[in-house]
Amino acid sequence: EIVLTQSPGTLSLSPGERATLSCRASQSVSDFLAWYQQKPGQPPRLLIYDASNRATGIPARFSGSGSGTDFTLTISSLEPEDFAVYYCQQRSNWPITFGQGTRLEIK
């Protein structure tokens, strides 16, 4: 099973700042990695798929990069609605696995 390790566990930033979230895989997943945003009481929302492709309706301030074992989700300028928990997910190997999440909180 591929283990995804996200860092940091919690990120404290202010609106307007740039956020950089990391996801590291225990073995190569090529570019078969997605990012999700989850707000309290809501299901996850697909943001990025195949490492760098924005899902339908996702604002351009969200971008993804990386391949192999190291991936990054960048939010260029934080909006108030961006404060949430973010998860990465790989589909390279069975079973599908998720990272443990990064909580993005308002500083």
Next chain:
Amino acid sequence: QVQLQESGPGLVKPSGTLSLTCGVSGGSISSSKWWSWVRQPPGKGLEWIGEVSLGGSTNYNPSLKSRVTISVDKSNNQFSLKLSSVTAADTAVYYCAREVVGSTYFDSWGQGILVTVSS
């Protein structure tokens, strides 16, 4: 836009079987070939349970495989999850989700249903 809705008992006794159904509305279940279940224990991360195809093929997480059955009912636009021999560790919010065509990413999710395992 397709909508998914989980339904089933919110309380299951230990050693019993958890049974949930995911209804697909606003579109056809044929909008995707594969459909999944994902769970999230309170305050914790996401765990993929398994998936079913429109043809009834399945793939399960090995950690749950011996206890899980996922099936599809195309005529009623729904798919289902059964998890047997449940314990308190199975207490979680259970989500159904649609897989993006041609990949195993999830682009539509139900709101989730909290299932508590307790006597």
